[in-house]
Amino acid sequence: MESNEYGAAQALHDLDEGRAAAARRVVTPWWYHPLLGATIFVMVAGLSRGSTGLLVGLALVAQGLLFVLYRRLTGMWVNTFHIPGLKRTTVLTILFAYVLLAAGALLEHRVGVPYSLVVVGAGLAVAYVVYWRWIEQRLVQLWRA
């Protein structure tokens, strides 16, 4: 029974260590999310009237490269859909972003309000940076708990 007790306690400690290792790696350098936010701005603003598809294409390529860089920097890949406690927040955030995008497109292309998508793009970029800063802090809290 003594060895079981030691084994279980040590094993649970090792599990905590594994999660703490993930927490140490999940935080990206300060410039990573602002850069990704900038690509979101360029992509959404690129849907604005008068813009060419080239901007959207360039933003998508830049995003792809930044995702590769993320894997290089952290050595791992995190999908917040799969993290218990963050799935609902992730779904709601994505829904909110799509609603905002649809509203911007409607205002600009149907109602005729100029630069609506530029404003929405800027809002989404800032929201993305703030959201991911929060997600990283939340993940660190979850994995160090």
Next chain:
Amino acid sequence: MTEPRFDAVVHAPTRLQICALLGAVDSVEFGTVRDELAISDSVLSKHVRVLEEAGYVTVKKATVASRQRTWLSLNRAGRTALEGHVLELRRLLAATGTMSG
């Protein structure tokens, strides 16, 4: 709902640490796991093979900029096994705590 279940494959200390790291995220690069656990490539390969044969870990190789990188992830069966094992460890610990205290 996962039932508490002792899993001998997961319980080995190094494999438990591998599972703990993989279980927190979607996938982890082979070199990252090796560095975090401070073990050699061959030791990690051996344990990954055991976990792969048990059907708990999925191994994917990807070539980026002409360098091949290996990515490890704990699949659904692995996550279930880890969850059940953690529940069993907690149950054991609680039981021994109750007996001694």
